[in-house]
Amino acid sequence: MEIRTALPRDAADLVRLRAIMLEQVIGGPPSPQDMKIMEDYFRDWDYEDPVCLVAEEDGEVFGCISSSFNRLFPSPKNPSGMQAEIHNLAVYEEHRGKGIGRALLASILRECRERNVGRISLYATGMGRPLYESFGFSHEVIVCPEMRLYYRDLAGLDL
Ligand SMILES: CC(C)(COP(=O)(O)OP(=O)(O)OC[C@H]1O[C@@H](n2cnc3c(N)ncnc32)[C@H](O)[C@@H]1OP(=O)(O)O)[C@@H](O)C(=O)NCCC(=O)NCCS
Numbered sequence: 001m002e003i004r005t006a007l008p009r010d011a012a013d014l015v016r017l018r019a020i021m022l023e024q025v026i027g028g029p030p031s032p033q034d035m036k037i038m039e040d041y042f043r044d045w046d047y048e049d050p051v052c053l054v055a056e057e058d059g060e061v062f063g064c065i066s067s068s069f070n071r072l073f074p075s076p077k078n079p080s081g082m083q084a085e086i087h088n089l090a091v092y093e094e095h096r097g098k099g100i101g102r103a104l105l106a107s108i109l110r111e112c113r114e115r116n117v118g119r120i121s122l123y124a125t126g127m128g129r130p131l132y133e134s135f136g137f138s139h140e141v142i143v144c145p146e147m148r149l150y151y152r153d154l155a156g157l158d159l
Pocket residue numbers: 020021024088089090091092095096097098099100101102103123124125126127128129130131134
């Protein structure tokens with residue numbers, strides 16, 4: 001099995017794998033509209049940013065993982081200021097339990113180490129948590145809670 005950077009020819013697999021991952025997060029399959037958004041996205045995407053890796057053997061894709069990289073100012077826990085967010089880990093059900101998820105995560109962590117990333121964060125599904133914990137990820141109590149603004153509200157702001 002080879003782990004390589006995702007290419008435009010992987011678009012259909014990336015849509016299917018992302019739907020599998022989102023199903024765990026939202027508790028059901030993505031809507032047809034959301035599927036269409038993903039199909040359009042992966043058709044037009046530059047395949048450079050975020051970094052996306054796939055596990056493949058004999059032309060068959062088994063799973064994928066991604067990481068976005070972001071530079072912040074240094075902080076006591078992250079002196080390099082380099083931050084990564086790992087996302088989009090999914091393996092097709094029929095190929096699970098064979099170490100593919102572990103190999104994908106190890107590859108993206110190597111990439112993080114090469115980029116001198118000082119802090120890696122992710123949102124874990126119940127299925128992903130044991131794998132992440134086995135690499136040392138732990139739940140962090142965040143003193144300042146994350147705040148979000150979604151586009152539907154941003155679009156309506158009087159700026
Ligand atoms: C999470 C997921 C990617 C793991 O992929 P995988 O290829 O099966 O993972 P691996 O075979 O490398 O196993 C990794 C770890 O997962 C856990 N695991 C795997 N299969 C398991 C099973 N049947 N029951 C319980 N734990 C299991 C174990 O902790 C295992 O560690 P080990 O290698 O020490 O045994 C896969 O289950 C998946 O795609 N789930 C749906 C999408 C999802 O939830 N993604 C995570 C997003 S945060």
